[in-house]
Amino acid sequence: MKAVVFGAGKYGKALKRGLEKYCGVDVLAICDNDTEKWDKEIDGIQIISPDRLLQLSFDKIFISLMFGEEFLEAEKQLVELGIPKEKLVIMKTDHIYQDAFMELDPVRKKWMKSFAEYTREMGLTGNVAECGVFQGETAMFINKYWPDRVLYLCDTFEGFDRNDVVYENMNFSEFKKGTFGFGSFQGEKSEILIKYVKARMLYPEKTIICQGYFPESVKRINDQFCFVNLDMDLYQPQIEGLRFFWDKMEKGGVILLHDYFHPDLPGVKAAVSDFEKEINMKLPKVPIGDECSIAVIKL
Ligand SMILES: C[S@@+](CC[C@H](N)C(=O)[O-])C[C@H]1O[C@@H](n2cnc3c(N)ncnc32)[C@H](O)[C@@H]1O
Structure with missing residues (x-):
């Protein structure tokens, strides 16, 4: 599966590593709203702006944010951007990928x-x-x-x-x-x-x-x-x-x-x-x- 992690903080980094290591997910990019992070890398994977998501071909976006308001807002933002809701994995809802959290x-x-x-x-x-x-x-x-x-x-x-x-x-x-x-x-x-x-x-x-x-x-x-x-x-x-x-x-x-x-x-x-x-x-x-x-x- 090809995926993007949304959120390039400490949590997103751990999630990216856990998804790759324990869940066999191929993380193509990490997306973040913070302009200062754009074009930087985590483990060689580029941090991209949300609008670049539309140019990528992926199966899922894993929303990695910590707090409730944040992940609800991220879900809204991504749907408004045109990402189909079924592609969003709000980690709080999905036990299939729970081993990704071993890294935390x-x-x-x-x-x-x-x-x-x-x-x-x-x-x-x-x-x-x-x-x-x-x-x-x-x-x-x-x-x-x-x-x-x-x-x-x-x-x-x-x-x-x-x-x-x-x-x-x-x-x-x-x-x-x-x-x-x-x-x-x-x-x-x-x-x-x-x-x-x-x-x-x-x-x-x-x-x-x-x-x-x-x-x-x-x-x-x-x-x-x-x-x-x-x-x-x-x-x-x-x-x-x-x-x-x-x-x-x-x-x-x-x-x-x-x-x-x-x-x-x-x-x-x-x-x-x-x-x-x-x-x-x-x-x-x-x-x-x-x-x-x-x-x-x-x-
Ligand atoms: C550090 S967090 C728990 C983290 C969690 N164990 C984990 O692994 O992600 C601390 C939690 O303790 C709860 N808490 C603190 N004091 C409490 C109290 N007196 N009664 C009930 N919950 C409390 C807070 O609501 C918060 O969710």
């Missing part, structure tokens, strides 16, 4: 794949969860690697909660409110985001969407877990995640805390440290080699 965070994904195999070998029977889902980039791999488990997907689907950000700014970082789609998916758009997330799953029937402010959103969950990915970035939701899941983890299960080593998100490490004080024990934990996450093991 490959170490963590490979670690999860191995850990999933290990949980089966060890006879762990618990379900799985992700708190902080965003557009489902990691969730779709959790669903793929644990096809036989229920996957709880917890997010506001409207970005960070104001209270969490205010607390974060007072205590830990100047984390910007707008990051990770804050405001992008409010109201009806959060429904679009949930639709996209579900459409990316190989086994959507195994997923349960828990929309809302965490931990309120999970109050009624009474289950046992072998794997939980806590990826809500900020102190408040991360410590609530530890409080909620710790007693629900089965022996040998893991809570993976993303951003533990992230220099701009000190709240994550502080949440672990404060939780250790609360339960009066040091959590058994080990880095997973992605220079970002730590695995907390229930013994």
Whole structure:
């Protein structure tokens, strides 16, 4: 298949590489609206302006943009330009190409794949969860690697909660409110985001969407877990995640805390440290080699 990637940023670059490496797609060009990028190259592939798309013969355009408003606008722009809608692949909707996303965070994904195999070998029977889902980039791999488990997907689907950000700014970082789609998916758009997330799953029937402010959103969950990915970035939701899941983890299960080593998100490490004080024990934990996450093991 011959294709074009729309969006020449970090995300588009990873997507281009993933499409070639894992999906056998022949990427002819990368398209971007930024005039400064035109005629530059990524891995020898030229970055072109949108109007040059009409001169190319391709099967699909993969829209690689990160945030909701952006990919909806790109879809509109390309249709107005005369590209048939069936040629557009908004990555959020299409699980056929999900392996292309291996390139984004490959170490963590490979670690999860191995850990999933290990949980089966060890006879762990618990379900799985992700708190902080965003557009489902990691969730779709959790669903793929644990096809036989229920996957709880917890997010506001409207970005960070104001209270969490205010607390974060007072205590830990100047984390910007707008990051990770804050405001992008409010109201009806959060429904679009949930639709996209579900459409990316190989086994959507195994997923349960828990929309809302965490931990309120999970109050009624009474289950046992072998794997939980806590990826809500900020102190408040991360410590609530530890409080909620710790007693629900089965022996040998893991809570993976993303951003533990992230220099701009000190709240994550502080949440672990404060939780250790609360339960009066040091959590058994080990880095997973992605220079970002730590695995907390229930013994
Ligand atoms: C870094 S993103 C998650 C990225 C995702 N795990 C991935 O791999 O693409 C952080 C997410 O946490 C969610 N989040 C942060 N605080 C939350 C809270 N208190 N309740 C629910 N969701 C929250 C945000 O809405 C955002 O989607």
